[in-house]
Amino acid sequence: MTRCLRKACIRYYTLPRQPSRQYDAAAIATRIHDWEKGIMERCTVELDTITASQYTSMCMTLDRPLPPRPCPLPACGTPLPANWHLAYFPARLRESQLAADGYEPEWQPPPPFDRRVWASGRLKWWPANALRIGDRAQQETRCRSVNVKEGSVGTTVFVTTEQLVRNARGPVLTDERCLAYMSTDVKPSPPRSKLMILMHAARIANRVAEFSRTLEPTPIMLFRYSALTFNSHRIHYDHQYATVEEGYPAPLVHGPLTCTLLLGLLEEQLHHHRAQTLHIDSFTYRAISPLYCGRPLTLHGRWSTSAEADADPGRLKCHLWATNEQGGLAMSGTATLEAS
Template structure:
């Protein structure tokens, strides 16, 4: 494995890129169907579901430019961190307006920071990206995106097994079926094979099953918070703690955390917290 040249990697701090895509009724229908909602007939100007922005203007790497794991080759906008696993570690979003059918979404992304530390499972490299989403000069949302790069050690890395997740006052369950994971990968143009290629993820990566996407878990928790609060939260932050797989139901939990606020988490039955989140407003 190539050693980390931290000084070189940190020259990516401050890099920016922009991307645009029109918000279509067809995308809204596909998003709704993926989450088991009736697709309906969206009309021009209608507000779209929150988190649909993750399905817009994805990076367009050629198929031949993908690595063995299905990720695009390193370099370009993101720094070329020479660690084989790249994961969505967490993020935070603040919503100020709605994306609407017929809008042209514009995303401006900036590499904000890069840090390296040693964890229980080896070297970890954290990259922070700030996304600003606008549509026709309207500010829609800001999003901090935390990415972690790590080595190929076996899942768990010999670390102590964390305790089973607590039971929330509010609970729901989702079937993280291969069909759901594949559809979400397709919606987000995500070629990462751990989410849809069962032989690869079990034989090459050593996981017991397909890995549930971090952004998918965040979307499910946000939608769960919306149902509990009766309105979409204005602020939402989340952090991934451990992977969950398609081998068991994905449990959604929530507790009240003050007026208009919720603490939320996901877990497999009897398993540790996989993702934790906070919703406000």
């Protein structure tokens, strides 16, 4: 790992470029190596109480039904929908502690790898122990891997962390997240950077959906979701920063928001078909291309085929994906369901 990382850094920083700053390749490789050793030993712990207020605010943000009036707050003991734990356990950092793009720098590689996007993830639930309103819980975060890869946009550092959420009854879920960090050495030329050219090459989704829903993420929706998850990454709500500094055509829809919307689509199907005996066991997903504020996106789902069920008996699978307004694939994942 160390040798590959060092070679990647040396190749990257000795390529003919037009940098605004000069970097010593060997020094950068050593710095990343030292940083990697440090974060692999790090563990952060966030404590929180699962409140009804955050739950209700998430319902309004995602346009989900609220409990009937006169009391629109959910009762104590109400389980959280899938991926709503992101509204809790925020990284409690002062503004002065944040990176220039507004994001927390706890797992960020050393400069110049300052540009980041959400790449992929995997969620796994303990079915016998749901996170519920009223729970006092904690989230432990550790770094699981660091991978350096070369591509058409230069060197990318992939950092995978794992969040383990527990309540008083034991483990609730694990949330594995992979963020891709790229260099800001070369300032992108608006409205498109090299990163955007790569990401816009996403293939058109040629799948047949069994159920779908189209929505248009608005600035208010993205702002509310950023506030609820205490996510101050400026690419999601700061139009000037997203378009001028990072070269996107508009603010980006959060990767975890797209993931949450896909899981919500699946939960709606389970509720509609009264399949309360089924629960979501896991969801593995990958971000493929960006979705933008003010542009329609469509959520799709398709149940596994008989051949797929025969290959993995006892488990039902549902393929979920999101597409942009041109039908390009933006996120793709597979949920595994089991009987309660």
